[in-house]
Amino acid sequence: MRQRRDPIPRATEAWWWLGGLLTLGIAGGAVVVAAIALWENTDIRRPTPALAEAPPVMPVPSPPPAAVVPGHAFEAVVLRSDASRSYFDDPEYYGLELERWAALLRSSGAIVSEASGAADLRRLRPEQLLVLAEAPCLSSAELAAVNVHLRAGGSVLANWAVGVRDGACAWRGWSTLLDLTGAEDLRELPPREGLFLTIPGGLALSPGFGPGTRIELRPDPSLALRRPGERVYWSDWALNPAPDAEGANADVAAVTRTTSAGGRVTWFGLRTRQGATPHDSARIDRLLENGIRWAGGLPMASPAPWPNASRAAMTFVLDVEGAETYVNARDAAAAFHEDRIPVTFFVVSALVEADASLAAALTEAGEVGTQTVDHTPLGGLTPQDQAMRLRRSWNEIEAWSGVGPAGLRPPAESYDSATIEAWRAAGGRYLLATNEARSAAPELHPTRDGPVVLLPRLLKDDYDIIVRDVTVRAGSLTDAYLAGTQKMRAIGGLAVVAGHTQILSSGPRLEAVRAVADSARARGDWWLARADEVAAWWLARSGLELRWEEPAGPTGTSRISELVVSATLPVDGLWLDVVAPGLADAIPTVDGVSVEHVATEWGVRVHVGSVSEGEARRLAFIEP
Secondary structure (H helix, E strand, C coil): CCCCCCCCCCCCCHHHCCCCCCCCCCCCCCCCCCCCCCCCCCCCCCCCCCCCCCCCCCCCCECCCCCECCCCCEEEEEECCHHHHHHCCCCCHHHHHHHHHHHHHHHCCEEEEEECCHHHHHCCCCCCEEEECCCCECCHHHHHHHHHHHHCCCEEEEECCCCCECCCCCECCCHHHHHHHCCCEEEEECCCCCEEEEECCCCCCCCCCCCCEEEEECCCCEEEEECCCCCEEEECCCCCECCCCCCCCCCEEEEEEECCCCCEEEEECCCCCCECCHHHHHHHHHHHHHHHHHHHCCCEEEECCCHHHCCEEEEEEEEECCCCCHHHHHHHHHHHHHCCCCEEEEECHHHHCCCHHHHHHHHHHCEEEECCCCCCCCCCCCHHHHHHHHHHHHHHHHHHHCCCCCEECCHHHCCCHHHHHHHHHHCCCEEEECCCCCCCCCEEECCCCCCEEEEECCCCCHHHHHHHCCCCCHHHHHHHHHHHHHHHHHHCCEEEEEEECCCCCCHHHHHHHHHHHHHHHHHCCEEECCHHHHHHHHHHHHCEEEEEECCCCCCCECCCCEEEEEECCCEEEEEEEEECCCCCCCEEEECCEECCEEECCCEEEEEEEEECCCCEEEEEEECC
16 A cells, blocks of 8 residues: 655755645634644645545646657667576566567667677677666676777666675675766665655656656665765655665665766666656656667757756736735735746635726736635535636626636645646646656646646645644745745745745735745746746647758758657657757757857757647757
8 A cells, every 4th residue: 555645845954955835823822713724744646624525536747748759760779697697586587578678679769689698798899888677697708898888988778786796706896886887875765665766857867757756666675875066866745865774865766967988877776667657657668768769879859947947937916815815915016026026816706806906907017817705625526517617707806807717726736637737728738736746847737629738836835834834924935935945946846936825915025035036046947837828838849849850051061860859749848858968068059050058968959949730840950
């Protein structure tokens, strides 16, 4: 049985980037005033017993498109080791694993052959990828041949405890694995009740994943490295790093690196069949294929997660609710407007409908979305009931704002598949709510009327900080907001800075929001946007089509093919991540004109700019 988990990250110190969860508290001796979901160690699918007879079914998003790769094949040589085969108790295990790796290699564009000893390994050519899968036992002669291959500029793909035992499977030590990966230390992770890894944005292994994608694995023993820099890391359910229990601070789950001789190394600390669910297994396959393509030198391309090459995105939201407190939104709207902070107000429409001046102030200051007519939680209600409630609220907001709302903030963050269908049918385009910490990036959910974007809330809001944590100082609110946004920046995801009119009303507390916005602007690598702008960007990004073609020009292009980018929806501020070693010195061009670009350790990020609906643009790399 799976562990019950909180749906929002929680934290005890800033380094672990912790967030919190809506839980009703008592502050200043006041009595409890609302039955908001008690989620301490409770599955998110059970909101509150009074809200639904049965837990609503949480919807599963569509997988993001995989990275686009050219059709060029590369050669991969898989070592078949009798010594490693004898190490495993199950005589069938090793052969089945090699078949599994061979299938992944072929699906990644490899022409696969086998080697079976040091003599075969010595015949490797530098352009051939050596695959050391499930290979704990390597003889001294085999290990020497592997090192010769690396010194010659060859590349290696490996997983798990490669080379830690000798040809007789006697313990050799971790030195082989540490040398291969460039790690400072290594630790074994014993079986955990919950074993997860998280993939940040902007890595060689990131294409095809939303920033902060979490994968759950079966609790098999795995390996963790300590290595500086950004990395795919072992995490808890809430995307916080979960290093080894011995205190070595080892949390790296996968490595890609370039050797001093120009070769490439990919290593995974897990097995191919560790996925906890079919969805997790599919994500593991994509992760492994990305690593195979990196090691094989096959270029990958995908749209950068955020416009204008921003590292992460931030949106500010205010829930306008409470019969006595919704009017506090007037001062908040003025503050957001004065400081030019992009904001989205999620209103209980029956409250604001009767206050024309407040309605005008909200419309002038930012975007207006809905929390339904009367703040009734939606998850578990009948589809007909949900459709009626959402259509009514949509119509009410359109009547006084002149624009139908694009966004829905489900009350108590209670929603299900019927909610998404009903909101799209009513005219909505996105939801903002928890996504069970599946990812720190927006998700696409298909409906009969078209896709709906889910913007995930992963950070503590003012209710968590002020009420649940019994925090009274405005400075503590600022610190908690900044700690949460630091986490999202590290991952490259979406930071939702959320508040409520019951709490975020006074000048000092509003100052906390201003401090977060000022901090983000000072860094210069955040994209600050309204929630509808974030949803629109992610939807347009998902409509991009990338394909590789042979170079159009007769001379002057590098050996990789040209990349054609077309759009089904207009996109502005587009950058492409092209994961390909050796492109640091190339000059990228778009439609024959050199463009701004940023070299990275894994390839190059290229500025494409605007792509109109139906337009196609051609990216090529020119040798200097």
